[in-house]
Amino acid sequence: MSNYTVIALILSVYGSLTIAASPRPHVIFILSDDQGYRDVGYHGSIFATPVLDSLAGEGVKLENYYVQPICTPTRSQLLTGRYQIRTGLQHGILMQNQPSCLPLDEVTIADKMKEAGYSTHMVGKWHLGLYEEGCLPTYRGFDTFLGYLTGGEDYYTHRKASGYDFRRNASVEWDYDGVYSTIVYAQEAVDIISDHDPDEPMFLYIPFQAPHTPYQVPSEYSDPYNGTINDMDRLLYAGMVACMDEAIGNITEALKANADMYNNTVIVFSSDNGGDGQGGNNWPLRGKKGSFFEGGIRAIGFVHSPLLNDDVRGSVSNELIHVSDWLPTIVEGIAGWNTNGTKPLDGVNQWDTIRNGSASARTEILYNIDPLSVQKGGGRNWNGYAFNVRISAAIRSGDMKLITGTKGTSGWDAPPDAGLTSTAGPTYTGNLVWLFNITADPKEEINLANIETAITIDLLDKLAVYEGEAVPVNYPASDPTNSNPKTNGNGGVWGPWA
Structure with missing residues (x-):
């Protein structure tokens, strides 16, 4: 074994001990x-x-x-x-x-x-x-x-x-x-x-x-x-x-x-x-x-x-x-x-x-699927797929983000102090499916849902899989009587009341 090898081993052990001893x-x-x-x-x-x-x-x-x-x-x-x-x-x-x-x-x-x-x-x-x-x-x-x-x-x-x-x-x-x-x-x-x-x-x-x-x-x-x-x-x-x-x-x-x-x-x-x-x-x-x-x-x-x-x-x-x-x-x-x-x-x-600075292992984000938030309307050309597009949901895979169940009319609000002009979103035309390339179009100006139909369908299928994994929504009705701080036994304070 060479001297360099011995020195390397000592440094390796010493380094490990140093790391282990560090808080x-x-x-x-x-x-x-x-x-x-x-x-x-x-x-x-x-x-x-x-x-x-x-x-x-x-x-x-x-x-x-x-x-x-x-x-x-x-x-x-x-x-x-x-x-x-x-x-x-x-x-x-x-x-x-x-x-x-x-x-x-x-x-x-x-x-x-x-x-x-x-x-x-x-x-x-x-x-x-x-x-x-x-x-x-x-x-x-x-x-x-x-x-x-x-x-x-x-x-x-x-x-x-x-x-x-x-x-x-x-x-x-x-x-x-x-x-x-x-x-x-x-x-x-x-x-x-x-x-x-x-x-x-x-x-x-x-x-x-x-x-x-x-x-x-x-x-x-x-x-x-x-x-x-x-x-x-x-x-x-x-x-x-x-x-x-x-x-x-x-x-x-x-x-x-x-x-x-x-x-x-x-x-x-x-x-x-x-x-x-x-x-x-x-x-x-x-x-x-x-x-x-x-x-x-x-x-x-x-x-x-x-x-x-x-x-x-x-x-x-x-x-x-x-x-x-x-x-x-x-x-x-x-x-x-x-x-x-x-x-x-x-x-x-x-x-x-x-x-x-290594690459992220994440390629997909499910933002949510909320079956209690459902828009009226037929969803135009996207009925009949595995996922009901009237449900409020969103998912991103790679560069592409799909949103369903929204009228899609949200615009771009400029700060009052910026000297910029706010821009209203597009007029609602009955469409409930929105697809954006977030990398190329971070301002979400171009809806690709009816252009990149294969991607749209793929992301709808992904939403359907996630929907099948979801637990029931736990959003119970409020209990204004028992929770009321004036009567809940906490002396006018919000806190445990069940």
Whole structure:
């Protein structure tokens, strides 16, 4: 054996020992709420997002990255790695007065990270059901929770309709009544990081409330845009994003201050769906929140970490990635653990794609099939196929995306501050099938359904297969009597009532 061989073996063993002795990476997942595709500086926003721009610019920007068009489905797929047809959450968002939640037999990303030896923390918006105690975050794998359970509330009073909604773990938290939520969440995250032993792995999930309605923000954040943005909703929205951007900067600085945890941390940023078209915007993408057009589902996303390969830092990835991919990516790829015990996953491990720039294993995304959302009309030439095109559904395979069950009239909404002109969608002519080449036509201007008929039929067949795998929709009627905070036994607070 040559000396070079011996040296190589020693280095190999030493390197392995070094890797084994290194603490596993901390993971911070930040989710913004209703932030439009355009509403970040590096996508052309008129208002500044210096922290997001810097983190994304030094990391990997995910520019072929998709979420779901509304809140609950995105959050459910993020936490479980499974399409919503598997969990019964195909229809709408979960309302606070419905006896339903993320199914209790689903294994969450927090469950797996805790199993892997991580401390697990959540700060922010839940929106995955609250009707019984087992639905709450600290029963779904999180060691700690500070935030609210419903889908939206006042940023200062933390009230929604007739009830208060703010908790620390499973108990009501009154100390922040009157304090702006983005500031509360940032400080809580900073405290968690500052108090954490950097040698112990941590998973911190921060689903911010901002910039979801209602549009509220301390004036110091919106005042800089007076005279530049004249639309009041847009002005307040800009301030809300600016405040959140500052908050993320504070969180990043806390990482650097605690024994430089930053060098062993992976930060993931994602919006949960497209902008609502009121304050938030998605220009030049078509459609908005609630839509299967790109403006509803194509998300702001990036990964920032010193652990990324040098070759990919500061790069743009156009590999196909979906929100369901985060569970296997984080659990298997980053934490080095396993997904044993989960139900069959739809997500795939994208860590090598993100870290090294390799090709994505994903070639297809089922956005949804919602049998409770059915359009009137015959669907023109597409009757008689295996899938009923009146049902609201969408799927992407390769470059091609098929949408069914929509009138297809959503247009292109320009931000009020951009000096651009909004364009209405085409007039509804009875067509319920839409096919787009997303790579060649990201603005979805050319419907190819009646031109590329073989592709259309193939994707309809794929939808039929997925439909056959779907569990029944679990969207029960509301129970306004028992859920009412005034009478549910929780003292005027939204919370478990079943």
